[in-house]
Amino acid sequence: MASNSLYDMLINDSDFSKSDDDLEMLKAITMNEELLDSEIGSSSRRGSVRGRKVIHRDHIQGHERLFLNYFAESLVYPPELFRRRFRMKLVDIFSNEYLRSPNSNDIAKLLAVGESHGFSRMLGSSDCMHWKWKNCPTALKGMYTGHIHEPTIILEVVASYDLWIWQAFFGLPGSHNDINVLERSFLFTELAQGRAPTVNYAINGNEYIMGYYLADGIYPQWSTFEKTIPSPQGNKKKLFAAAQEATRKDVERAFGVLQARFAIVRRPACFWNTKMLKYIMKACIILHNMIIEDERDDNGVKDFNYDQIDDSPHVTVLQERTIELMEFIQCHHNIRDRQTHSHLQSDLVEQLWQLHSEL
Structure with missing residues (x-):
């Protein structure tokens, strides 16, 4: 991929600084580029509608936020507001x-x-x-x-x-x-x-x-x-x-x-x-x-x-x-x-x- 070639090129460049901070920054850049490439590549073959862009959402974080809002011991929304913000199939x-x-x-x-x-x-x-x-x-x-x-x-x-x-x-x-x-x-x-x-x-x-x-x-x-x-x-x-x-x-x-x-x-x-x-x-x-x-x-x-x-x-x-x-x-x-x-x-x-x- 393009990001891998960019990573190899900079690593092999004699003028490039090989400090720990530079390497970490370079890894972050290449990971973002890989994620972008995967989203672009998947948009043409995934989803219910052809060509629709797929957005990767953090489902684990969403679950944790829902739990903290309504079900944790120190919840965000008290019981009297629960019925206004949350509906179930009942x-x-x-x-x-x-x-x-x-x-x-x-x-x-x-x-x-x-x-x-x-x-x-x-x-x-x-x-x-x-x-x-x-x-x-x-x-x-x-x-x-x-x-x-x-x-x-x-x-x-x-x-x-x-x-x-x-x-x-x-x-x-x-x-x-x-x-x-x-x-x-x-x-x-x-x-x-x-x-x-x-x-x-x-x-x-x-x-x-x-x-x-x-x-x-x-x-x-x-x-x-x-x-x-x-x-x-x-x-x-x-x-x-x-x-x-x-x-x-x-x-x-x-x-x-x-x-x-x-x-x-x-x-x-x-x-x-x-x-x-x-x-x-x-x-x-x-x-x-x-x-x-x-x-x-x-x-x-x-x-x-x-x-x-x-x-x-x-x-x-x-x-x-x-x-x-x-x-x-x-x-x-x-x-x-x-x-x-x-x-x-x-x-x-x-x-x-x-x-x-x-x-």
Whole structure:
């Protein structure tokens, strides 16, 4: 090579100084020339594109810098900044943990917290959010455009008092309303199949067999939903309406925190296919729940001592699927029972008024 010939020529030159400093400088020059020659020579035969220049990067140094930034004992970025600078592929790994339905222990805690807010056997709040789809294909714009007058994709969730998202159903076009989404979601699938935890309780002497969710006015009058009272008359109903609307804000706050943490779901979606959008939404919800779990104590959320609650419900999960058709149909009727919805609302109005009178 040219560098080797230059090295030999200078070494054999009688006028060239053969001090240690000169030799070291000469070696450095020749090594740089060899590296440059190798990059030029490799650019014509390596890489995915013919003729593209290959840049030799120091992967070991990059690994050491990543380790020192995030994983060393004296790390550069503290834990509270870790989630902002580092993202992992986690949907496949953590879905079973952070996108799960409430188990028996979770439901016992949710029911105890609902009791403390004056809503006996409440499981959370349910609502829908629209995510604008900027790059919606032209052929699909009519189907995905609803009352917002822009293409959107709907996310239906159930959130608890600490903003944990328990139920996440994403992907329906924005032309649907909340009732259409409810009919297609899996919110009551396990309940209809007889595999959901049993919740038996009594309010004002009336027996009930299902928990319920707080919802806004568009939701149907089912036994599994409790809505506010429009234009309430009388102090009792006014108190119930105010308490229901205040407690139902948990799901609205969950949407707000989710969008505040992840700009990708706050801004219009820029991807073309819905499969990628579903993956993004699930990943953001998993990260959201991870943060809720990590910061639960720091946020000052009341830590309930469930062992000391006298009327803590005994909840068991039924793993066997319902095989009798009549039982399956009966579960559907129980879920959609309007009469039970009215009775439950009346009992909750009286219960909240009694609690308010005792304060």
